Amino acid sequence: MHSELVQLLGEFLGTFVLILLGNGVVSGVVLKKTKATGAGWVAITLGWGFAVMMGVYVSGFMSPAHLNPAVTIAMAMIGSFSWSLVIPYIIAQMLGAMVASFILYLMYLPHYEVTENPADILGTFSTGPAIKHTFSNVVSEVVGTALLVAAILSFSQYAVTKTTGFSPLLVGAIITAIGLSLGATTGYALNPARDLGPRIMHAILPIKNKGNSDWSYAWIPVVGPIVGGTLGAVLYHAAIQFVTK
Template identity: 50%
Template sequence: MSSSDIFIGETIGTAILILLGGGVCAAVTLKASKARDAGWLAITFGWGFAVLTAVYTSAPLSGAHLNPAVTLALAIKDKDFSNVPTYVGGQLLGAMIGATLVWVAYYGQFRAHLTDKEIVGGPGAQATATKAVEAQEKGAGPVLGVFSTGPEIRNVVQNLATEIIGTIVLVLAVLTQGLNDKGNGLGTLGALITAFVVVGIGLSLGGPTGYAINPARDLGPRIVHALLPLPNKGGSDWSYAWIPVVGPLIGAAIAAGIYNVAFA
């Protein structure tokens, strides 16, 4: 596959991934959304279906890595790093496009949410206002969770370990199931399996950090959150932002090592 196919495929696929994945977070989070308060189960299945749709769409062009952690693991496995910058560039651009499209699709809901006194603070909403203030003191604005992840308990070692463990599970599943003959990405069966793996990781390991398990999925939308003209949006929590980038990359390297020792 050519460099242009890889870049275009990863850009389109990751944009779809973030549009549908960030979209379910917006649907569950924002006021005036019909799916508000649908819960964690809706989010985990939403992300699973997002992965499924994105992989099916982009696999013919790029092999559907959609995740720098997957790209790194495959590069380590195959000892070929030549296409890594092209994959990662497309993934980061696609993630930013997808996050921007979530904002467009939920524009009215974002404005209603971020101008509501119960969300940003005001008389008669002290408990909710206090929670919003506490979140912003930690650097996270009231809608940052639509765009990127954040921990329920801030403990660097635990948060990093959670992202590493979750990514090991994801990457081992990708490496051992559904790879096409050339090992460049996921086939049809692999897409379905990986989608269910993402749901499983979310249900079992998503509670502590929101399970980024994908550096582009977290960093690209976090950049968009920082740039978008959202009223009362608060901070983008840059002090935490390195964990959902570094953790998945470490997990990918460990998973590739396990694969090369145990399965290759």
């Protein structure tokens, strides 16, 4: 039981750091009158890559550092993770994301006060498509998350990642690569907790000019990553089973 609680703490803290730094860079770039206002997409993608890397480093000695329900479900699907821990892990990840969102709200409060565009405000919490097109938006999230999970599984094939603490750097690198190359269509949620937890906080918090939380879109960054993560894990696992026979 103690071990399970430590794992849940790891997932909570790792996801907290991931969102604090990831949505932190978005807030700095998008909200008005910060020192980073207008820094652009490259700053956001680099910031998110470092955010995920640091989240994994913070939590990796306590838990598997999934920090993402899509990863947790994918690992359970291929038998690498216990189904009994899936729901507790997801709850810990969601709570970490929500607490981080609240801290960011407090930090950026005066900047929310002077930001008038509701879409910009929502973008500091959750993702949204550049162009709403349900099929393409779902495909973007499926493909991005499939690549993420397959890459994470592939890293474990190299001995250097197991002994030197190098793996989080590679995870940060694949997140940055996905953001730069594939993320411009939907904002690359890749993670249901990353999107849904902060979106719930957006709906709850008393933010001036915030508008609605775009619940009509909210299912895509939840379902897309879960489908994509499972697809990536199953296909990669099948490929490894084939080549090692």
